[in-house]
Amino acid sequence: xxxxxxxxxxxxxxxxxxPWTLVLIASVGIYLTIRSxxxxxxxxxxxxxxxxxxxxxxxxDRKGSMSPFQATTTAxxxxxxxxxxxxxxxxxxxxxxxxxxWMWLLAIFGMMTKTVExxxxxxxxxxxxxxxxxxxxxxxxxxxxxxxxxxxxxxxGILIACILSSTLLQPHTVGRALLRSYxxxxxxxxxxxxxxTAIVVIGGIKRIGKFCESLxxxxxxxxxxxxxxxxxxxYEKIPEVFSMIFxxxxxxxxxxxxFAGATIMAAFRNGMRRGILSNEAGQGTAPMxxxxxxxxxxFKQGIWGAFEVFIDTIVICTITSFALLSTGVLSSGESGIxxxxxxxxxxxPENMGNALLSICxxxxxxxxxxxxxxxxxxxxxxxxxxxxxxxxxxxxxxxxIVFAGVTNVDKLWWFADISVGVCCIPNLIAVIAxxxxxFKLMKxxxxxxKKYSTDKIDxxxxxxxxxxxx
Numbered sequence: 001x002x003x004x005x006x007x008x009x010x011x012x013x014x015x016x017x018x019p020w021t022l023v024l025i026a027s028v029g030i031y032l033t034i035r036s037x038x039x040x041x042x043x044x045x046x047x048x049x050x051x052x053x054x055x056x057x058x059x060x061d062r063k064g065s066m067s068p069f070q071a072t073t074t075a076x077x078x079x080x081x082x083x084x085x086x087x088x089x090x091x092x093x094x095x096x097x098x099x100x101x102w103m104w105l106l107a108i109f110g111m112m113t114k115t116v117e118x119x120x121x122x123x124x125x126x127x128x129x130x131x132x133x134x135x136x137x138x139x140x141x142x143x144x145x146x147x148x149x150x151x152x153x154x155x156x157g158i159l160i161a162c163i164l165s166s167t168l169l170q171p172h173t174v175g176r177a178l179l180r181s182y183x184x185x186x187x188x189x190x191x192x193x194x195x196x197t198a199i200v201v202i203g204g205i206k207r208i209g210k211f212c213e214s215l216x217x218x219x220x221x222x223x224x225x226x227x228x229x230x231x232x233x234x235y236e237k238i239p240e241v242f243s244m245i246f247x248x249x250x251x252x253x254x255x256x257x258x259f260a261g262a263t264i265m266a267a268f269r270n271g272m273r274r275g276i277l278s279n280e281a282g283q284g285t286a287p288m289x290x291x292x293x294x295x296x297x298x299f300k301q302g303i304w305g306a307f308e309v310f311i312d313t314i315v316i317c318t319i320t321s322f323a324l325l326s327t328g329v330l331s332s333g334e335s336g337i338x339x340x341x342x343x344x345x346x347x348x349p350e351n352m353g354n355a356l357l358s359i360c361x362x363x364x365x366x367x368x369x370x371x372x373x374x375x376x377x378x379x380x381x382x383x384x385x386x387x388x389x390x391x392x393x394x395x396x397x398x399x400x401i402v403f404a405g406v407t408n409v410d411k412l413w414w415f416a417d418i419s420v421g422v423c424c425i426p427n428l429i430a431v432i433a434x435x436x437x438x439f440k441l442m443k444x445x446x447x448x449x450k451k452y453s454t455d456k457i458d459x460x461x462x463x464x465x466x467x468x469x470x
Contacts, residue, residue, distance in 0.1 A: 006414070010414055013414045016421040017273060021421055021425065024424075024425065025106070028113060028282065028432050029109025029112060031435075032116055033112045035439065040108070040306050041108070048307070050300070051303060052307060084320060085173075085223075085320050086173045086361070088100075088278075088317050088320040089324060089334075089339035090270075090335055091273075092324055092325070092339070094270050096266065097245050097247075097248045097325055098253060098267030099266075100249075100318070101245050101246055101248075101249035101267070102268050103272075103278065106276065107309050108314075110276070111309045113281045113282045114282070114309050115303055115306045116431055116438045117282070117284060118286065118290040119299050119438050119441050120137075120144065120434055121135045121136050121140060122135060122290060122295060122298035123437070123463065123464070125291040125458070133291060133293075134378060135291025135292070135378075136375070136379075136382075137287060137426070137430055138152075138383075141426070141430045143463055144433075144434045144437060154379075154423065156379070157423040158284070158285065158423055159383065161283070162372050162373075162376040162419075163396070164399070164419040165416050165420075166376075167194075167372070167376075168415060171194070171365065171369065171401070174193060174362050174365045175190055177358050177361050178362075180338055180354075186405055187401060187404045189404065190401045190404040194400060197370050197397060208371065208373065211370060219359075220316070222356070222360055223316065224315065226344070227316075227322070228319070230322065230343075230344075231322060234327065237326040238322075241322055248262070249271075251264065252264060273417050273420060276420050276424060278312050282424045282431070284424065284427030286308065288375045288378045288379075289371065289374055290302075290305070292374070296453055297444075297454060298441050298445075298452065299441050299442050299446070302442075323344065329342045329346060341357050344356065369400070437464045440452075
């Protein structure tokens with residue numbers, strides 16, 4: 001039965017990720033970057049100063065909301081995990097070293113894409129009767145464009161993404177890591193992760209935010225320190241590694257040992273797919289977390305999106321790719337998290353390397369599984385109403401347990417590709433249709449006018465309307 005599902009996933013994946021999807025993702029990011037005057041590059045210091053430099057601003061007391069930093073760590077929790085670590089391993093094992101170049105390039109343009117979608121999500125968000133904040137692409141599609149069909153299509157896409165990516169692949173990645181290191185049964189790992197997830201999400205958005213805020217920065221720092229140590233140990237390989245990345249982005253990568261080789265198109269396609277899974281730019285998921293932030297202005301929260309993409313892909317994915325390429329483990333024929341663990345074991349003592357990576361991947365994947373529940377609930381309520389959560393909240397915990405024992409990692413990652421595609425296509429259509437609204441909000445904040453500050457719009461709901469709807 002599982003083999004049949006995987007074969008169907010392969011066929012659907014090939015249709016979904018045709019050239020049209022790649023062109024859509026790239027062209028939206030390029031267009032927004034050009035129209036903004038290359039804001040994410042030109043004003044990079046401004047972005048860092050107003051995100052990283054202000055991450056410890058006071059926490060919110062507003063009911064049903066998170067602080068800007070909590071919203072960001074919750075969004076980072078849903079991205080820093082299998083995509084940055086196991087996903088890079090899969091991208092390299094299938095697409096070769098050149099895939100990393102395309103991940104970087106997509107990230108540069110994706111910094112602007114994510115800024116736009118988060119800004120729109122905060123502007124068009126709802127405040128319910130209990131004071132809870134809700135927002136995301138389904139809200140700005142419906143309110144900004146009036147396209148109810150596309151809004152529902154996106155919501156269903158998010159449900160598919162949550163089931164195939166967060167609740168299936170996250171526990172599977174941890175299960176593979178603990179099985180390889182300590183012989184722990186993956187079904188036991190997946191079951192325990194589901195129980196912990198249930199305990200946290202029952203506490204609502206506040207508990208999710210506090211959990212992610214506490215765990216994500218520590219684990220990200222630990223993983224980056226381990227990666228930086230590999231840079232120091234293999235510093236003489238730095239020119240060689242970066243040379244391979246640039247060379248094989250534009251030339252076929254030859255077969256070496258267990259690595260079967262990769263074409264230019266394989267590098268491009270896998271770099272794009274794993275890149276957007278890594279940082280979620282254009283996928284439409286992170287805006288649902290950011291929409292719950294108690295922030296002064298939509299654009300002020302939006303620039304946290306650029307910061308997320310930079311940390312996710314330019315920093316963490318680069319650390320992972322250097323570990324893999326500098327240690328030569330690509331020729332081992334392994335993939336996913338096993339490939340990364342092999343690389344760490346080549347530098348650190350095996351027990352130490354396995355322990356460090358197992359702790360990091362457990363924390364990353366668990367916070368991803370927990371953080372994604374916000375997206376899952378938002379999508380379910382938007383598509384089927386509040387009562388649907390009586391069924392959907394329990395179903396969220398099952399896929400990881402069912403697929404825990406699947407050993408073909410590359411095939412299982414087809415689900416990740418599908419989860420990206422079904423969300424990003426309707427979301428990017430809406431982002432490009434509403435880009436004029438974003439630039440109006442951007443100008444409103446940077447000019448200091450702030451007519452569309454959240455304290456005004458959350459009450460008045462006087463959203464910016466598209467001219468075509470007037």
